[in-house]
Amino acid sequence: MERGTEDARFERVHDPARVMALSDGIFAVVITLLVLEVHVPELGPGQRLVDALHEIRPSVVAFLISFVVIAISWTAHRDLFVHLRLTDRNVVWLNLLYMLPLSLLPFGAALISRHERDPAAISIYGTLLVMLATTRLVIWLYATSRPHLLYEPIDPRSRKRGVLLVAVPLAFYLVAIAIASSMPLVSIWIFAAAPILYFVTMVLSRAQAPPGAAEHDFT
Amino acid sequence: MERGTEDARFERVHDPARVMALSDGIFAVVITLLVLEVHVPELGPGQRLVDALHEIRPSVVAFLISFVVIAISWTAHRDLFVHLRLTDRNVVWLNLLYMLPLSLLPFGAALISRHERDPAAISIYGTLLVMLATTRLVIWLYATSRPHLLYEPIDPRSRKRGVLLVAVPLAFYLVAIAIASSMPLVSIWIFAAAPILYFVTMVLSRAQAPPGAAEHDFT
């Protein structure tokens, strides 16, 4: 009845199952809560719904950008955790830190919905994206340098590629924040375009990777 | 400690478990968020609650139609994934694409609750249903034509039946959108009746299927 060995206990305590379960739950709720910020317009006197709907365009844009950001954050989370055989205390807490900007994203989306050209709104939304990318980077760097947590070691080249994939959009988010006061709409365009850059970097990484490299497994 | 073979790694990377976990989470949140659009009526002076409740009839109708749509979307998702032994990159992204109209459905339900005879509201709700059916169709066609992803191959006849099951309600949704300006209430009736059509097609498909065909496993 009792397995009792040190090994079995070690595996149990460091099992990533619940970390993934909580994370999937948070991803699912965040991606769905976004819709609460897309409000049905109230009609003014004589106004037609089809006209009033144009007013919610900013919130639809904020919804779509945020939906893609969360989708990428989830696939990147999954791409990391397929390599993780075990977690440790730091992975658990870093993962919770990753959940912080994620769970604030609906607020950020609401902010750029209602104040779409305001530099403060854009900077806050951009900061959330920067925090999301940075914590993802830290977890990637931490976990991939600890072979005892992994099913199999990740070679240094693949590791750097993983960094590049996060760093490229991160750099663009920083640019978007820097120009938020002077060119707010360009910032929004950068937020919208960053995922395209991510996919391009991804495709190039795969094309250049030798057979068997971890890049082929990136979603 | 290390399984390390290419095969084990391949299975791990292509395991559908987290795709299903995220999807079940999103289905659960969306089906429950719908209720937030059914508002407790505020009473006017001298008004009785029992009278005021008649005013929320449209939102109850929108709730019920959307509940059934999500329930069918979930059973269809489950019916596909029982055949999927492995996912690939495209299945993961197509599945996220399927989640997009799904997570917008509470907005669509709110729209037809408050503007129940407005052609714009009905067209948007109908478009969400069309997007949901179309992405489901694409995943079905993609996955069932790749035997290496499946536990066992699905024969062409069953595959076509799976298409028909989605295509029949899809056609009716397109009709509902087309007549939204002239006969908005008929469109709502079509949204409500489409699931019945789905079940009739389902029962007929099963009755006509030879023993051992995949149709017998459809929920």
Added chain:
Amino acid sequence: MERGTEDARFERVHDPARVMALSDGIFAVVITLLVLEVHVPELGPGQRLVDALHEIRPSVVAFLISFVVIAISWTAHRDLFVHLRLTDRNVVWLNLLYMLPLSLLPFGAALISRHERDPAAISIYGTLLVMLATTRLVIWLYATSRPHLLYEPIDPRSRKRGVLLVAVPLAFYLVAIAIASSMPLVSIWIFAAAPILYFVTMVLSRAQAPPGAAEHDFT
């Protein structure tokens, strides 16, 4: 690579895992959404928060009653599904039907929060509880009479006990609805007291059950 036998396919198609995953998700969201109906009071001029908090007493009562109802619905769901080795189409759809009144419960709670003595509000809340109990009863009767779905057969006495456990509160809910117009506050008391009755019936059932009977496993 391919297991391919009819048996393996049958097990896969009828695996209850995703039915439980979706249900647990819905239970988790519903129990947490309830809190959105407990509003922070707005203070009138000169009003102190401690006084204003008395105004939200009805919504706290509605929260607590609903929390207990959902907790019992979940334990009862778990108590049934520990016996279920397989699901079939009917179990899947009956389970979705069980989710319908469950996902409407936050609306019911909002209704009795804001109109706490209104017969219409109490009747609707009571009707949701009756629907919840009835669908639970139907799933129990359906599943326990199909030994091919169960790990081991459930004897007729335990089966009847399972019915009694749901039927006793159900009867009280019907009384609460019947007297809603004349004694609304008594109805609320019945909603609050029904779980106590449930626990008493439970304890008595266990005390009277022979060794090895299913009642000992009820939560």
Added chain:
Amino acid sequence: MERGTEDARFERVHDPARVMALSDGIFAVVITLLVLEVHVPELGPGQRLVDALHEIRPSVVAFLISFVVIAISWTAHRDLFVHLRLTDRNVVWLNLLYMLPLSLLPFGAALISRHERDPAAISIYGTLLVMLATTRLVIWLYATSRPHLLYEPIDPRSRKRGVLLVAVPLAFYLVAIAIASSMPLVSIWIFAAAPILYFVTMVLSRAQAPPGAAEHDFT
């Protein structure tokens, strides 16, 4: 097909899987719902967003404090359940009792957001934290004294350490409630600082624990 032995049935009925699934779901929803209380400010005439954002500082503070509280509650829940091989009826119900203050936390956070210096608001928030800590303590004491529920027995010293880890912040929460009327802002600071205390106690516990003690596995 039927495993049928008493042992297999016992394991199945007492399997903690669904208790963890429901709990992870509730943790995920609660941590994400918090953001709904961080409102995008409405601008007064001539007001700039960057100034208006200062007004939501209290709700951001309440969000962050509550986020950390929930994160710790989850890691503590995980730290207990890695030891639990089986649940019993009492663990199930105690766990649901633990979910009660947890699911009320978004209300508590809203309360201290909008009435940040009000003693009543602070006392209620503090009471939720006290309830959360107390129920956690009770589950820990209950489960760790029942070796038949555990993978391996927990030695008395580790058990006391587990109590201390909860009792230290608990004592501070009681102080925060006691001084809420005279020094409300100090109470908020105590809520914010309690997690730091928790981590200090944690680090000290690990440093003092002999090799192989359960403290080394605390997250």
